Amino acid sequence: MLSMFNELLWGKVLIVLLILVGVGFTLASRFVQFRFFGRMFKILGSGQAFKKDQHGHLSSFQALVLSVAGRVGGGNIAGVAVAITLGGPGAIFWMWLVGLIGMATSFLECTLAQVYKRAETDGTYRGGPAHYIMRGIGAHMKPMAVIYSVLLLITFGFGFNALQSYAVATSVGDAFGVPVYYTGIALAMIVGVIIFGGVKRIAQVAEYLVPIMAVGYLVIVLAVVGMNIERVPEMLMLILRSAFGLEPLIGGGIGAAIMMGVKRGLFSNEAGLGSAPNVAAVAYVPHPANQGIVQSFSVFIDTIIICSGTAFLILLSGLFDPASTEGIGGVALTQTAMAMHVGEWGRIFVSVALLLFGFSTILYNYYLGENSLAFLKNDNPNILTTFRVLIIGLVCWGATTDLTTVFSFADLTMGLLALVNLIALLFLFKPGLRILRDFDQQLAQGIEQPVFDVNKFQDMDIDPKAWELEPEDAARLQQQHTSASS
Structure with missing residues (x-):
């Protein structure tokens, strides 16, 4: 029954809503993700994204890498392999397409998170879907905002932290033979030290860890592509032919290619789930659209760059043929492909990448849970301390437990989470476009x-x-007012 409901929710309802919001805002915003694509690099290159305010709030870049830490995980390594196995190489084309559409969704939700963020008494910011639901749509929607916060707490705060711990522990065990309970204890201790330091310490860790792990993985991918450069045109043509059903013997045809590509793209980058806006709201920026632009770049990093890197590793190895991949799936397919390219040490490298990706995701998931508690008015420090202790315990427990049931339940709550957020985004198209027009007018x-x-x-x-x-920033605003009145 649970699996049937999950299949209906994820396979039909959410795909329609995600595409409706993504395509709808892409058209309404005049293709904002493409118009401002160059500006993403300009903001990061100018140093503006690294600026913190006088209260020490997170910089735009710190919020970016923290959200990348959450988006980039085991799905980028194992999920892409599953998409190719079941949908053929053409799934990658549809993954790219929905990734580009998802950039517009991410712009909308992260811009709204900035607009409706709240200043806390401790000098921090709080924001996210619960805030823009209640304050953007109206106070009468508070029950919807509370439901979202509860689902976020259950899904990311509890369920996914246990799952990530399990993935990390089993990966380390496979690569190095370390018993899972040792890994669980060590991971719980490190996580505890970081989360008791609050979101600023989490961001400081992510600021260094995420670029290192992402760049390290991409360096290996680029080396593999370089070693097989003469086969790249052939690989790209294979992806395009398979995407439109011109390679019927590979994968499950055009229907399977579209379905697997859409799922991989939409559910890897989290655009529409409402998770990244919780982090996007924490940063100081001079205009909400700034963070929307930067956060849409995190979707590009996840889907277009890192997922594509995994796909290239597999396709250039020749293992995409269903006849030769029978019995090989998920991370094992990626590990086998890596080993074919660089030798057996490639298997260990993939395991280490999973370890780093999973660890950073645990920190990200914890913050989402903490943000949910803050919205639910649990300002009691004892409650926050209890939550942190529970997270440490879950990380330790998850490493040593078969989490099949937990995964199915978390999959359901995450689907409901996306359902609530996407409905809210449909209601909030107008204020989102209003903020974007203000940004456009100033540029003009x-x-x-x-x-x-x-x-x-x-x-x-x-x-x-x-x-x-x-x-x-206040001086620039005053200068604008002076110029307008003169």
Whole structure:
């Protein structure tokens, strides 16, 4: 019964909603993810994304890498292999397509998270879907916001942390022969030290760990592609032919290619689930659209870069043929492909990549749970401490337990989580487009770095304290006002 409901939810309802929101906002925003693609690099290259405010809030870059830590996980290594095995090489084309569409969804939800963020008494920001549901749609939608927060707490705060711990422990055991309970204990101790330091310490760890693990993985991928450069055109043509059913003997034809590619793209990058906006809201930026642009780049990193890297490893190895991959699936297929390219040490490398990806995801999942507790008004420090202790215990327990049932339940709650968030995004198209138009208008006026003037949006339930600008940003805003009045 649970599997049937999951299949209906994930296989039909959510795919329709995810595509509806992604394509709808892409068209309504005049293809925002493509118009501002170059600006993603410009923001990161200018140093603007690394700037923190006087209160020490996270920088835009820290929020980016923290969300990448959550998006990039075992699915990028094992999930892509499953997509190719079941849907053929053509699944990669459809994965690329929905990844590009998902960039618009991510822009919308992360921009809204910035708009409706709240300044906390301890000097931090809080935001995310629960906030933009209640304050963007209206206070009468608070029950919907509470449901979202509870689902987020159950899914990411508890369920997925146990699952990630299991994946890390079993991967280390396979690669190095370390008993899973030793890995579980060590992982729990390290996680405990970090999470008791709060979101700033989590971001500091992610700021260094995520680029190292992502770049390390991509360096190996680029080396493999370089060694097989003469076969790359053939591989790309194979992907295109298979995507449109012109390679019927590979995979399950065009239907399977589309289904597996859509699932891989949509559910790997998390665009539409509402998880990344919880992190996007924490950063200081001069305009909400800035963080929307930066966060849409994290979808590009996850789907277009890292998932593609895994796909290239497999396809260039020749293991995509169903006749030769029988009995090989998931991470084993990726490990086998890596070993064929670089030798047996490639298997260990894939396991280490899984270890780093899984560890960073645990930190990200913990913060999502903490954010849920904050929205549910559990400001009691004893409750937060209890939650942290529970997370440490779950990490240790998850490493040593068969989590098949937990996975099925978490899959269901994550689907319901996405359902609530996507419905909310449909209601919030108008304010999202309004913020984007403000950003566009300032750029059209020749303003290189647009600044958000909260006074222009007094009809929206925006917290002015959360938009206290830094002196240099406030000076630019004042200069705009002076120029407009003269």
